[in-house]
């Protein structure tokens with residue numbers, strides 16, 4: 001379908017902004033942020049508001065067994081798989097007004113515009129609210145979209161406990177969002193997620209729209225070095241088995257390995273024993289986080305890191321144990337949908353660029369079962385997961401307009 005077939009509908013940036021600000025008052029903090037933790041009473045209030053607004057826009061509501069909400073606007077052909085968008089309403093304890101909420105409110109604005117203009121797409125349109133994206137109360141993150149995408153079992157998700165021993169299933173029941181629908185297992189024609197970038201690139205490059213080509217793959221490691229403690233004064237330099245020097249060399253190597261195009265590497269934790277100024281360190285524990293948007297490149301980074309660690313261990317006569325504790329494969333998005341977002345941005349005259357998502361999003365798991373793409377808009381100073389998180393009304397509106405165009409295009413394809 002070409003651009004001329006698109007309906008001449010415009011989203012209302014003022015209404016979108018006003019809805020975001022009203023939603024942001026639920027759990028609003030003194031510093032202008034939001035604390036709306038998953039499956040709390042505040043989460044329920046946010047959900048209730050969304051459900052009310054979606055019903056006012058003519059939608060029917062379904063809730064699945066993990067509390068994922070789907071607001072549906074029927075298409076001319078109800079048998080067609082829905083074109084879906086959505087994000088999450090839960091926040092970090094010191095979160096902002098935009099992370100997640102933007103994607104849900106942008107979807108709501110799409111529903112409102114179609115409702116107001118009586119525009120009926122061929123395929124149905126759905127807006128999803130994914131439960132517990134942040135993972136700060138119930139780990140891991142993105143668990144409900146993960147079950148939808150087949151990455152986790154339903155029973156596993158329902159049994160996850162918070163620090164007070166309350167299970168996900170109990171908390172869900174308490175707020176009345178333990179719905180009857182099966183989680184996933186149905187066809188989705190396409191999934192789009194609008195989100196703030198949560199990084200500095202779009203702002204730095206002066207772009208309004210980030211055309212997200214996929215999300216990074218991640219490998220997390222725990223690495224233990226074992227050398228030999230001995231006297232700092234009596235042990236000559238050449239005979240030492242210094243675990244900390246070995247770890248230090250791997251930190252430098254990891255930096256080199258991560259410094260390829262689109263690569264990332266971070267050593268975030270290091271524990272050195274015995275922490276005595278005149279004893280050679282005998283044991284070191286460290287973590288390593290490697291990321292890349294291309295799975296083959298990430299595999300190469302893994303191999304380079306292991307080879308470097310083995311070489312370092314040999315030279316320093318220490319032992320190294322590397323345990324990969326988590327692997328999240330890269331999620332390349334559907335080319336057709338990514339192209340649609342890029343074309344929409346170009347035709348609308350918005351400055352845009354291709355970008356890889358550095359963070360995980362519900363879209364990453366949904367991409368395992370449905371063609372998926374994302375639309376990013378800049379956020380101020382690249383700051384997110386912080387109460388000062390901010391974005392401009394113009395950019396927020398631009399991203400929503402692109403979302404509307406891409407969804408309508410797919411729904412009529």
Ligand SMILES: [Zn+2]
Pocket residue numbers: 088099100133195361
């Ligand atoms: Zn988010």
